[in-house]
Amino acid sequence: MKTDVAIIGGGPAGLLLSQLLMRAGISTVVLERQTRSHVLSRIRAGVLEAGTVQLLQDAGVGERMLREGIPHDSCYLTSDDTLMKIDLMEACGKQVMVYGQTEVTRDLYEAQDAMGATILHEVSDVALHDLTGDAPFVTFRHDGADQRLDCSYIAGCDGFHGVSRPSIPASVRQEFEKVYPFGWLGVLSRTPPATPELIYANHARGFALTSMRNAMLSRYYIQVPLTDRVEDWTDDAFWAELLARLPPDVAASIVTGPSIEKSIAPLRSFVCEPMQWGRLFLCGDAAHIVPPTGAKGLNLAVSDIFYLSRALIAQYSDGNDDLLARYGQDALARVWQAMRFSWSLTKLMHRFPDQTDFDRRMQVAELAQLAASSDARRLFSQVYAGLPY
Numbered sequence: 001m002k003t004d005v006a007i008i009g010g011g012p013a014g015l016l017l018s019q020l021l022m023r024a025g026i027s028t029v030v031l032e033r034q035t036r037s038h039v040l041s042r043i044r045a046g047v048l049e050a051g052t053v054q055l056l057q058d059a060g061v062g063e064r065m066l067r068e069g070i071p072h073d074s075c076y077l078t079s080d081d082t083l084m085k086i087d088l089m090e091a092c093g094k095q096v097m098v099y100g101q102t103e104v105t106r107d108l109y110e111a112q113d114a115m116g117a118t119i120l121h122e123v124s125d126v127a128l129h130d131l132t133g134d135a136p137f138v139t140f141r142h143d144g145a146d147q148r149l150d151c152s153y154i155a156g157c158d159g160f161h162g163v164s165r166p167s168i169p170a171s172v173r174q175e176f177e178k179v180y181p182f183g184w185l186g187v188l189s190r191t192p193p194a195t196p197e198l199i200y201a202n203h204a205r206g207f208a209l210t211s212m213r214n215a216m217l218s219r220y221y222i223q224v225p226l227t228d229r230v231e232d233w234t235d236d237a238f239w240a241e242l243l244a245r246l247p248p249d250v251a252a253s254i255v256t257g258p259s260i261e262k263s264i265a266p267l268r269s270f271v272c273e274p275m276q277w278g279r280l281f282l283c284g285d286a287a288h289i290v291p292p293t294g295a296k297g298l299n300l301a302v303s304d305i306f307y308l309s310r311a312l313i314a315q316y317s318d319g320n321d322d323l324l325a326r327y328g329q330d331a332l333a334r335v336w337q338a339m340r341f342s343w344s345l346t347k348l349m350h351r352f353p354d355q356t357d358f359d360r361r362m363q364v365a366e367l368a369q370l371a372a373s374s375d376a377r378r379l380f381s382q383v384y385a386g387l388p389y
Ligand code: RFL
Pocket: 008, 009, 010, 011, 012, 013, 014, 031, 032, 033, 034, 039, 043, 044, 045, 046, 047, 101, 123, 126, 157, 158, 159, 160, 161, 162, 163, 264, 265, 283, 284, 285, 286, 292, 294, 295, 296, 297, 298, 299, 301
């Protein structure tokens, strides 16, 4: 098999890259370890930045998102039951869009099918070869047979546990990591959302978040110790804990119901440098992980794809590889800004096991500054709604 760009991973990053490249006449093959239904069963991110919304439209996959997505002009932060509105529109002139990662991925699969894309599912033993030469190739098993895919470039879009990042020699790779001492227990329920806007709550019992997918689908999270297992949490226990962490009037408006998905995600900040090695380019979670506070994970995967698709299209259309040579540099500049924002919002909104009274006063002071200063709200909103590419 032969293609221009081999894409490892058929999550949102890999599919969006394939979609943008195919529209520019560049051939791709996507290799995905899981079945399509498995990829589409993962409940993850929910908030799209303005730039993500634009790029999805440019990729020809914006129609359903514009019809069914919910534009949000603001979000709320609470601290010990005091509610603070951050008006994104007023602060920076941008909105965000609530539209689930599952739906983005579904739209991408449909658009790719319509274009006759080659997406191979249930591939195993993927290995990358000759990355620093000008004829790299990928070997893998599919349908019980060993296969070889020759290509000009490889995009590593295979998430945090994929094979692409470890294919960069350990001697050149530098990894930056921070692991947080808690996780998020998330519940999806077929109930109307509590409030029109998202609420990030800092409470003495721990962090909580109210979010949604649509008018009849709510998404809620609570901070839990890393030792908790999802089986330990009955629906009743989850709802009781969520309500206890929200201001009483918000808690009173929550409609509870059976969970249709329940999972615990640990919180981690992680960056791999460089993001490129020879003909291999890392994108999305393969290169970096953010804690979900601030919803930057999916949006960063999309901004990586913006930089990489632009660079590959320049290379194929006029032979100019300047943008490809600086892909990692361009992507990382934005990655570190989102990294700082997610880390800082995580520190601001969670109760840490070793938190002192002094640390708590620092949170209170920072929240007071956000409440008092339109400059502080502007800086927050510019990153929350999405820095420009
Ligand atoms: P993905 O979505 O992980 O897709 C990678 C794909 O690569 C496949 N794969 C392989 N394929 C072939 N060969 C291999 N050896 C392979 N190894 C892996 C995988 O099966 C998968 O289909 O990465 P991508 O495309 O970079 O997209 C990034 C986003 O998915 C991610 O940043 C966000 O979902 C992060 N994230 C969240 N972000 C938010 O903004 N808000 C959230 O609420 C939120 N919740 C989450 C999350 C990430 C989670 N993970 C990864 C554990 C909840 C979880 C549980």
